[in-house]
Amino acid sequence: MQAIVEHLEHRRFLKSHLAFDALPYWETTKYIYVARDARDVFMSAWNHIRAYTPLAREMLNSGEHAPAEPFLEPPEDIREFWRLWMTRGTYPWESDGFPYWSHLHHARTYWDHRHLPNLLFVHYNDLKVDLPGEMRRIARFLEIEVPEEKWPMLADAATFASMKRDAALLGPEMDMIFEGGANRFLYKGTNDRWRDVLTAEDLALYESAAARTLTPELKRWLESGAASGVVPK
Numbered sequence: 001m002q003a004i005v006e007h008l009e010h011r012r013f014l015k016s017h018l019a020f021d022a023l024p025y026w027e028t029t030k031y032i033y034v035a036r037d038a039r040d041v042f043m044s045a046w047n048h049i050r051a052y053t054p055l056a057r058e059m060l061n062s063g064e065h066a067p068a069e070p071f072l073e074p075p076e077d078i079r080e081f082w083r084l085w086m087t088r089g090t091y092p093w094e095s096d097g098f099p100y101w102s103h104l105h106h107a108r109t110y111w112d113h114r115h116l117p118n119l120l121f122v123h124y125n126d127l128k129v130d131l132p133g134e135m136r137r138i139a140r141f142l143e144i145e146v147p148e149e150k151w152p153m154l155a156d157a158a159t160f161a162s163m164k165r166d167a168a169l170l171g172p173e174m175d176m177i178f179e180g181g182a183n184r185f186l187y188k189g190t191n192d193r194w195r196d197v198l199t200a201e202d203l204a205l206y207e208s209a210a211a212r213t214l215t216p217e218l219k220r221w222l223e224s225g226a227a228s229g230v231v232p233k
Contacts, residue, residue, distance in 0.1 A: 121232035123225030160189035
Protein backbone atom coordinates (compact mmCIF):
# COMPACT_ATOMS: atom_id res chain seq x y z
CA MET A 1 0.00 0.00 0.00
CA GLN A 2 2.77 2.45 0.87
CA ALA A 3 4.47 1.86 -2.46
CA ILE A 4 1.20 2.49 -4.32
CA VAL A 5 0.58 5.74 -2.47
CA GLU A 6 4.13 7.00 -2.93
CA HIS A 7 3.97 6.47 -6.70
CA LEU A 8 0.73 8.35 -7.24
CA GLU A 9 1.21 11.31 -9.53
CA HIS A 10 -1.97 13.15 -8.55
CA ARG A 11 -2.81 14.57 -5.14
CA ARG A 12 -2.83 11.68 -2.69
CA PHE A 13 -5.94 10.81 -0.70
CA LEU A 14 -6.69 7.88 1.58
CA LYS A 15 -9.96 6.61 3.04
CA SER A 16 -9.85 5.11 6.52
CA HIS A 17 -12.26 3.78 9.15
CA LEU A 18 -9.73 4.42 11.92
CA ALA A 19 -10.49 6.64 14.89
CA PHE A 20 -8.65 9.96 14.89
CA ASP A 21 -6.32 8.90 17.70
CA ALA A 22 -5.31 5.85 15.65
CA LEU A 23 -4.20 7.92 12.66
CA PRO A 24 -0.83 9.62 12.21
CA TYR A 25 -1.33 13.36 12.47
CA TRP A 26 0.51 15.96 10.42
CA GLU A 27 -0.26 19.66 10.30
CA THR A 28 0.43 19.57 6.56
CA THR A 29 -2.28 16.95 5.94
CA LYS A 30 -5.98 17.73 5.70
CA TYR A 31 -8.52 15.43 7.34
CA ILE A 32 -12.23 15.11 6.52
CA TYR A 33 -14.52 13.32 8.94
CA VAL A 34 -17.84 12.14 7.48
CA ALA A 35 -20.50 11.38 10.11
CA ARG A 36 -23.95 9.82 10.22
CA ASP A 37 -26.64 9.17 12.81
CA ALA A 38 -25.66 6.02 14.71
CA ARG A 39 -29.11 4.53 14.17
CA ASP A 40 -28.76 4.88 10.41
CA VAL A 41 -25.26 3.42 10.63
CA PHE A 42 -26.77 0.43 12.40
CA MET A 43 -29.20 -0.24 9.55
CA SER A 44 -26.31 -0.22 7.09
CA ALA A 45 -24.27 -2.51 9.34
CA TRP A 46 -27.20 -4.93 9.54
CA ASN A 47 -27.35 -5.12 5.76
CA HIS A 48 -23.61 -5.78 5.55
CA ILE A 49 -23.39 -8.41 8.24
CA ARG A 50 -26.32 -10.31 6.72
CA ALA A 51 -24.75 -10.16 3.25
CA TYR A 52 -21.23 -11.42 3.95
CA THR A 53 -20.29 -14.44 1.86
CA PRO A 54 -18.68 -17.54 3.43
CA LEU A 55 -15.38 -16.35 1.96
CA ALA A 56 -15.74 -12.96 3.61
CA ARG A 57 -16.43 -14.60 6.98
CA GLU A 58 -13.41 -16.86 6.55
CA MET A 59 -11.25 -13.81 5.85
CA LEU A 60 -12.63 -12.01 8.91
CA ASN A 61 -11.78 -14.99 11.10
CA SER A 62 -8.24 -15.58 9.83
CA GLY A 63 -4.96 -13.78 9.33
CA GLU A 64 -2.44 -12.16 11.62
CA HIS A 65 -5.08 -10.13 13.47
CA ALA A 66 -7.85 -12.71 13.68
CA PRO A 67 -10.45 -12.00 16.39
CA ALA A 68 -10.26 -13.86 19.69
CA GLU A 69 -13.67 -15.36 18.94
CA PRO A 70 -15.22 -16.07 15.52
CA PHE A 71 -16.81 -13.09 13.82
CA LEU A 72 -20.47 -12.84 14.68
CA GLU A 73 -22.87 -15.03 12.75
CA PRO A 74 -25.82 -12.78 11.90
CA PRO A 75 -28.74 -13.26 14.27
CA GLU A 76 -32.16 -13.84 12.76
CA ASP A 77 -33.68 -10.97 14.73
CA ILE A 78 -32.49 -7.45 13.85
CA ARG A 79 -33.35 -6.24 17.35
CA GLU A 80 -31.11 -8.93 18.85
CA PHE A 81 -28.27 -7.52 16.76
CA TRP A 82 -29.18 -4.00 17.93
CA ARG A 83 -28.96 -5.04 21.57
CA LEU A 84 -25.48 -6.48 20.99
CA TRP A 85 -24.39 -3.43 19.01
CA MET A 86 -25.56 -1.02 21.70
CA THR A 87 -24.38 -2.83 24.83
CA ARG A 88 -21.16 -4.66 23.99
CA GLY A 89 -17.81 -3.31 22.88
CA THR A 90 -15.20 -5.04 20.77
CA TYR A 91 -12.24 -3.31 22.42
CA PRO A 92 -11.56 -2.48 26.08
CA TRP A 93 -12.03 1.26 25.53
CA GLU A 94 -15.52 0.84 24.03
CA SER A 95 -18.91 0.00 25.52
CA ASP A 96 -20.82 -0.49 22.26
CA GLY A 97 -20.29 -1.32 18.59
CA PHE A 98 -19.82 -5.10 18.65
CA PRO A 99 -18.75 -6.84 16.42
CA TYR A 100 -17.18 -3.88 14.63
CA TRP A 101 -16.05 -0.75 16.43
CA SER A 102 -17.99 1.84 18.38
CA HIS A 103 -19.45 4.46 16.07
CA LEU A 104 -19.96 6.70 19.09
CA HIS A 105 -16.38 6.43 20.34
CA HIS A 106 -15.14 6.88 16.78
CA ALA A 107 -17.09 10.14 16.43
CA ARG A 108 -15.90 11.40 19.80
CA THR A 109 -12.21 11.02 18.86
CA TYR A 110 -12.73 13.45 15.97
CA TRP A 111 -15.06 15.78 17.85
CA ASP A 112 -12.51 16.33 20.60
CA HIS A 113 -10.12 17.74 17.98
CA ARG A 114 -12.63 19.84 16.03
CA HIS A 115 -10.65 23.00 16.78
CA LEU A 116 -7.88 21.88 14.41
CA PRO A 117 -7.80 24.03 11.25
CA ASN A 118 -6.97 21.04 9.04
CA LEU A 119 -9.96 18.95 10.16
CA LEU A 120 -13.31 19.34 8.38
CA PHE A 121 -16.61 17.84 9.57
CA VAL A 122 -19.13 16.65 6.97
CA HIS A 123 -22.51 15.07 7.77
CA TYR A 124 -24.37 12.53 5.64
CA ASN A 125 -27.65 14.40 6.18
CA ASP A 126 -26.16 17.59 4.77
CA LEU A 127 -24.82 15.72 1.74
CA LYS A 128 -28.35 14.44 1.13
CA VAL A 129 -29.91 17.89 1.54
CA ASP A 130 -27.39 19.97 -0.42
CA LEU A 131 -24.81 17.82 -2.18
CA PRO A 132 -23.50 20.59 -4.51
CA GLY A 133 -23.13 23.01 -1.60
CA GLU A 134 -21.28 20.48 0.55
CA MET A 135 -19.02 19.54 -2.36
CA ARG A 136 -18.14 23.21 -2.83
CA ARG A 137 -17.38 23.50 0.89
CA ILE A 138 -15.07 20.49 0.71
CA ALA A 139 -13.35 21.92 -2.37
CA ARG A 140 -12.71 25.21 -0.55
CA PHE A 141 -11.25 23.31 2.41
CA LEU A 142 -8.94 21.36 0.11
CA GLU A 143 -8.11 24.49 -1.88
CA ILE A 144 -9.24 22.88 -5.12
CA GLU A 145 -10.44 25.18 -7.87
CA VAL A 146 -13.18 23.63 -9.98
CA PRO A 147 -14.35 25.23 -13.25
CA GLU A 148 -17.95 26.36 -12.76
CA GLU A 149 -19.21 24.44 -15.77
CA LYS A 150 -18.01 21.13 -14.26
CA TRP A 151 -20.00 21.36 -11.02
CA PRO A 152 -23.30 19.89 -12.32
CA MET A 153 -21.51 16.85 -13.74
CA LEU A 154 -19.47 16.30 -10.58
CA ALA A 155 -22.49 16.65 -8.29
CA ASP A 156 -24.51 14.20 -10.38
CA ALA A 157 -21.67 11.65 -10.34
CA ALA A 158 -21.55 11.82 -6.52
CA THR A 159 -25.24 11.01 -5.95
CA PHE A 160 -26.15 7.63 -4.48
CA ALA A 161 -28.21 6.84 -7.58
CA SER A 162 -25.18 7.38 -9.83
CA MET A 163 -22.91 5.32 -7.61
CA LYS A 164 -25.41 2.47 -7.57
CA ARG A 165 -25.80 2.70 -11.34
CA ASP A 166 -22.02 2.45 -11.72
CA ALA A 167 -21.57 -0.14 -8.96
CA ALA A 168 -19.63 -2.46 -11.27
CA LEU A 169 -16.75 0.02 -11.12
CA LEU A 170 -16.10 -1.09 -7.53
CA GLY A 171 -14.61 -4.27 -8.96
CA PRO A 172 -15.26 -8.02 -8.94
CA GLU A 173 -14.12 -8.37 -5.32
CA MET A 174 -17.53 -7.06 -4.25
CA ASP A 175 -19.03 -10.37 -5.45
CA MET A 176 -16.57 -12.22 -3.24
CA ILE A 177 -17.43 -10.18 -0.14
CA PHE A 178 -21.19 -9.63 -0.42
CA GLU A 179 -24.04 -11.85 -1.53
CA GLY A 180 -25.46 -9.73 -4.31
CA GLY A 181 -22.15 -7.99 -4.95
CA ALA A 182 -21.83 -4.23 -5.26
CA ASN A 183 -25.59 -3.74 -5.49
CA ARG A 184 -25.95 -5.22 -2.00
CA PHE A 185 -23.06 -3.12 -0.70
CA LEU A 186 -24.68 0.04 -2.09
CA TYR A 187 -28.05 -0.92 -0.68
CA LYS A 188 -30.44 2.01 -0.13
CA GLY A 189 -28.56 5.08 1.08
CA THR A 190 -31.63 6.40 2.90
CA ASN A 191 -32.10 7.66 6.45
CA ASP A 192 -34.61 6.85 9.19
CA ARG A 193 -35.29 3.20 8.28
CA TRP A 194 -34.62 2.43 11.94
CA ARG A 195 -37.89 4.18 12.89
CA ASP A 196 -39.87 1.19 11.60
CA VAL A 197 -37.60 -1.31 13.40
CA LEU A 198 -36.50 -0.07 16.82
CA THR A 199 -38.85 0.13 19.79
CA ALA A 200 -38.85 2.60 22.67
CA GLU A 201 -36.97 0.00 24.70
CA ASP A 202 -34.35 -0.31 21.97
CA LEU A 203 -33.94 3.45 21.69
CA ALA A 204 -33.42 3.68 25.45
CA LEU A 205 -30.29 1.57 24.97
CA TYR A 206 -29.08 4.10 22.41
CA GLU A 207 -29.72 7.00 24.77
CA SER A 208 -27.71 5.26 27.49
CA ALA A 209 -24.82 4.50 25.14
CA ALA A 210 -24.80 8.06 23.83
CA ALA A 211 -24.78 9.47 27.37
CA ARG A 212 -21.72 7.35 28.18
CA THR A 213 -19.67 8.51 25.22
CA LEU A 214 -20.97 11.65 23.51
CA THR A 215 -21.20 15.26 24.59
CA PRO A 216 -24.72 16.75 24.24
CA GLU A 217 -23.55 18.92 21.32
CA LEU A 218 -21.98 15.99 19.49
CA LYS A 219 -25.11 13.90 20.01
CA ARG A 220 -27.31 16.61 18.47
CA TRP A 221 -24.96 17.07 15.53
CA LEU A 222 -24.62 13.33 14.87
CA GLU A 223 -28.39 12.96 14.80
CA SER A 224 -29.15 15.91 12.52
CA GLY A 225 -26.10 17.55 10.99
CA ALA A 226 -26.46 21.25 10.22
CA ALA A 227 -30.18 21.13 11.12
CA SER A 228 -29.11 20.67 14.76
CA GLY A 229 -27.74 24.20 14.87
CA VAL A 230 -24.43 22.84 16.17
CA VAL A 231 -21.38 23.97 14.18
CA PRO A 232 -18.29 21.79 14.69
CA LYS A 233 -15.30 24.08 15.16
